Amino acid sequence: MQKKQIMVVDHDPAMLADVVELVNKAGFETVGYSSAQQALTHLDTLGKNALRMIVAEAVMPDVDGFGFLKEVKRRPAVKDLPFLFLTHAHDTSILINAFEHGAVDYFFKPLKKELFIAKIRSMVGAFDDHIKSTNTLLSGKLGNKPLDEIVAFCEHESLNGFVHISHPDNFQGVIVFIKGLPDLMYIQDKHGKKLFTETEAFEKMYEWNAGDFVVRRGSLSDY
Numbered sequence: 001m002q003k004k005q006i007m008v009v010d011h012d013p014a015m016l017a018d019v020v021e022l023v024n025k026a027g028f029e030t031v032g033y034s035s036a037q038q039a040l041t042h043l044d045t046l047g048k049n050a051l052r053m054i055v056a057e058a059v060m061p062d063v064d065g066f067g068f069l070k071e072v073k074r075r076p077a078v079k080d081l082p083f084l085f086l087t088h089a090h091d092t093s094i095l096i097n098a099f100e101h102g103a104v105d106y107f108f109k110p111l112k113k114e115l116f117i118a119k120i121r122s123m124v125g126a127f128d129d130h131i132k133s134t135n136t137l138l139s140g141k142l143g144n145k146p147l148d149e150i151v152a153f154c155e156h157e158s159l160n161g162f163v164h165i166s167h168p169d170n171f172q173g174v175i176v177f178i179k180g181l182p183d184l185m186y187i188q189d190k191h192g193k194k195l196f197t198e199t200e201a202f203e204k205m206y207e208w209n210a211g212d213f214v215v216r217r218g219s220l221s222d223y
Contacts, residue, residue, distance in 0.1 A: 003027065003029040004128075005052060006023050006030055019111070020032045039054075048078075054078075057086050065085055065098075069098075086107055088108070131223070137215045137216065138150070138214070139213065139214040145213070146209070154175075159217065160177065161218055163214070164220075165208065165211050171195070173185075173201065185197070185201045186198070
């Protein structure tokens, strides 16, 4: 599974390298920029859910952190991302300004590494939960709602998304829908190895009468 990506922006090359290293240790991939303008150019190329959060220095020479955040908020694909300011300042007015501009949190320099890693994981985890909640259309147990009813629901909703089924025997079933029509289906084991594909997988899943299911909008890679 592809690692989730975090953007880091800091004009100080040494600090940028340090933060990138810590984000990588937290288990994420990193896109790092020393210029807010370069970062904004990159953001303009991204689709929704391509990033999980942004970490940025509050004081930068080209566009300061507050101006950068203001520009982020103007971009629909990334405006809801959690935003963490890094700052040396302990000035209350600066911190209030950060929150008023839409920052989710701040972290003081010099960084306390373990706390910073924990903060990153916590913020990304909360945002992941938000994405799942927002994009979940239906969930439950196969014993209460059989697969044919779930597929009919997806067709009715013209779903661009997927059904994920967790079987009690540690199998995972996936059906991907495009405009309400099944486009891809497979079953995999707990190690991610695909055991059945396409028609065979579809038939096997129709035989399941136990397990948890969820129907979500968007791509599997978003989760």
